[in-house]
Amino acid sequence: MPSTGDVPKANRDTVIGKVVTILHAFTVDDNELTLAELVRRTGMHKATVHRLARELVDVRLLDRTDAGYRLSGGLFELGMLASVERSLLEIAMPFLQDLSARTRETVHLGVLDGQEVVYVAKIGGHRQASAPSRTGGRMPLHCTGIGKALLAHTDRARQLAVLSGPLARRTPRTIVAPGILARQLDTIRENGVAFEYEESAPGIACVAAPILDVGDNSVVAAISVTGPITRYRPEQYADAVRAAATGIASTLDRRRALR
Incomplete structure (x- = not known):
């Protein structure tokens, strides 16, 4: 079963716990799930899953779909009410939008x-790359440009947790050696940008930069530009991505100062 990330275990003795378990059964790779698959992933009785679904x-x-169920736009609307995001x-x-243009x-x-x-x-390009990402979706930190930009600037404990855990190989070019990844993180911190070359999916390349808190230099988020490796050279856009990330960080700081 694909990873759903560090999702807290729900108390399945409660209705809320059962609902959360059903929603978390969906992963970034799922467009829809059959009732049978929801039952398998949740470990709950078929009648319970059917009723709650x-x-x-x-x-x-x-x-509701022809084959089963998929996450609804209502979840996205709720997610967008989260104040930080x-x-x-x-x-x-x-x-x-400026980077996209x-x-x-x-x-x-x-x-x-x-x-x-x-x-x-996610803003799609005029000639979109076949990237595995989607709005609201997840990817491992170690194999994406944006993930490595975040990982390089997060706390040491999280870095060690990633480096000491299994690094899943998604393509032949995914970095699965902790030492190589650690050296890349050092370079990312030094240069302010991260690169990916077919590490999360074949055929794509990416440049990413972290958005750092102006006050304490902690990582807030990251941005990236992705394109097909056959024609896209991410190095050409490193300065633009880095400048955009700095601009977002400065604007966040000014907004906070006005509160």
């Missing part, structure tokens, strides 16, 4: 969650 459809947290997205969006490639905004990056926004 039907009720989740009624309140727009799941959609909403404020970040409002401030970052003009910079993301200048590069004509796919632009991402992502935040840390456990040992994964969660994509808060």
Whole structure:
């Protein structure tokens, strides 16, 4: 079963716990799940899953499909009410749109969650790369440009947890040697940008930069520009991505000072 990240274990003796377990059964790789698969992943009785899934459809947290169920847009709407992500997205969006217009490639905004990056926004390019990312989706930190930018600037404990754990190989070019990844993180901190070359999916390349808190230099989020490796050279956009990340950080700091 694909990883769902560091999701807290729900108390399945409560209705809320059962609902959370069903929602967390979906992963970034899932477009929809059959009832049988939901039963398998949750470990709950079929009748219970069927009843709760039907009720989740009624309140727009799941959609009913021909094959089963998928996460609904109602969940996205709730997620966008989260104050930190909403404020970040409002401030970052003009910079993301400018990057998209200048590069004509796919632009991402992502935040840390456990040992994964969660994509808060994705703007598709005019000739979109076949990237595995999607808004609200997750990817491991070690194999994406945006994930490595976040990992390089997070706390040492999280870095050690990633480096000491298994580094899943998603493609032949995924970095799975902790020593090599650690050296890359040093370079990312030194240069302020991270690169990916077919490490999360074949055929794509990426340049990413962290958005750092002006006050304490902690990592807030990261942005990236992704394109097909056949024609896209991420090095050409390193300065633009780094400048956009700095601009977002400065704007966040000014907004905070006005409160």
